[in-house]
Amino acid sequence: MYAAMEITPPFLFALSYLGIKKGVCYVPPELLSYFHGRRPIAKDRLLLPPYETDEVEPEPNTILKHFSDILANAGGLASSVYFDQNAKMLRGLR
Numbered sequence: 001m002y003a004a005m006e007i008t009p010p011f012l013f014a015l016s017y018l019g020i021k022k023g024v025c026y027v028p029p030e031l032l033s034y035f036h037g038r039r040p041i042a043k044d045r046l047l048l049p050p051y052e053t054d055e056v057e058p059e060p061n062t063i064l065k066h067f068s069d070i071l072a073n074a075g076g077l078a079s080s081v082y083f084d085q086n087a088k089m090l091r092g093l094r
Contacts, residue, residue, distance in 0.1 A: 009054040015067045017046040025075030039076035046074055061087040 021044040051066045065087040068080035083089055 009056070010052050011054070011056075011058070012050040012052050013063050014050040015048050017048070017071065019044060020046060023075070025072055025077055027077070027081055031081055041074050043074070046071065059087065061089055064089075 020041050022040045024040050025038060027038060048067055048070050051063050053063075061083065065080065065083040068082055072078070072080040081090070
């Protein structure tokens, strides 16, 4: 598809969250004891840094983990509870 449109790498994926001030990142009840730093998000708008790749067909979970980790950081968590280190989805939408 990209070749037909004459689009070449790198590709950037961008995501913004609007109206999320005071939102709290969900942590499943069984994991709450591991996430003591959880706090409400302080900003109304989060304009996340883009994800850049040279892959024509990137793995969707890698992109989702990138954005999920940044959102988790804004909520006081070290990383998303939805992905492991290898971007394998652990819980949530499949």
